[in-house]
Amino acid sequence: MRKPCCEKQDTNKGAWSKQEDQKLIDYIRKHGEGCWRTLPQAAGLLRCGKSCRLRWINYLRPDLKRGNFAEDEEDLIIKLHALLGNRWSLIAGRLPGRTDNEVKNYWNSHLRRKLINMGIDPNNHRLSNSRPRLQPPNVTSSCATLSDQMKCPPHDHDQQPPKSRGENDQVSDAGSCFEEDSSGMAVDLNLDLTVSIPFTSLANAEEEQKHIACNSSTELDFSTTTPTPALLLFR
DNA sequence: AAGCCTGTCAACCGCCGAGAT
DNA sequence: AATCTCGGCGGTTGACAGGCT
Secondary structure (H helix, E strand, O other), X not given: OOOOOOOOOOOOOOOOOHHHHHHHHHHHHHHOOOOOOOHHHXXXXXXXXXXXXXXXXXXXXXXXOOOOOOHHHHHHHHHHHHHHOOOHHHHHHOOOOXXXXXXXXXXXXXXXXXXXXXXXXXXXXXXXXXXXXXXXXXXXXXXXXXXXXXOOOXXXXXXXXOOOOOOHHHHHHHHHHHHOOOOOOOOOOOOOOOOOOOOOOHHHHHHHHHHHHHHOOOOOOOOOOOOOHHHHHHO
């Protein structure tokens, strides 16, 4: 039996107060990130370490952009989602200043609906042929798509295979998945994908990008990319 | 004005993989 | 090789706000 990540009793839950935020910020400024398990005690917080990490990453980090998503960010999310499925952290890694949680929420509350309204199935990014959305999708057949060729990633909600995480650094393999589908999806997305280290600060971002570009044979390049149906309709 | 409904988003939960022992 | 710990991820929940009736 797995131990809880920390002692649940005597820990606060729910919304963070300003004081708690300040304690966390102060502590991380002084000591840096890491060792989340011991951080709460060291920082004088009655919080679970995970909670601290989440609060920092999703809300307090100084390099967060916040606010509305720009149009190009939306485009990028849609493209990346077509390619990667619900791997939000990977998608967020391509959007400086955005967090996986933010991207996930934005997808679920805005983009998903948007695609549906346009008659596009947000799960596989194909034109849904006015198929009623809530009708049980024929997953077996829809699995002949992008996402399916990527070994049915988790965004195929109805028939998810066991999750296999930690594949994040193997995503470039997915590129080859696009070649075979001739059934209407943007099969020739032609996306090279490089996994980028999440930006730790804006100051480092450029350096990291340079570094990655230098040290990797592939780099995301949408400039010659065929838009997905979703994106074609967007414009 | 009050109650209900819906959308948004911060936060939590449980699981997994990697690394350490 | 087995077990443990930790950090990270994606799915889900619940509080809140705003719109609608």
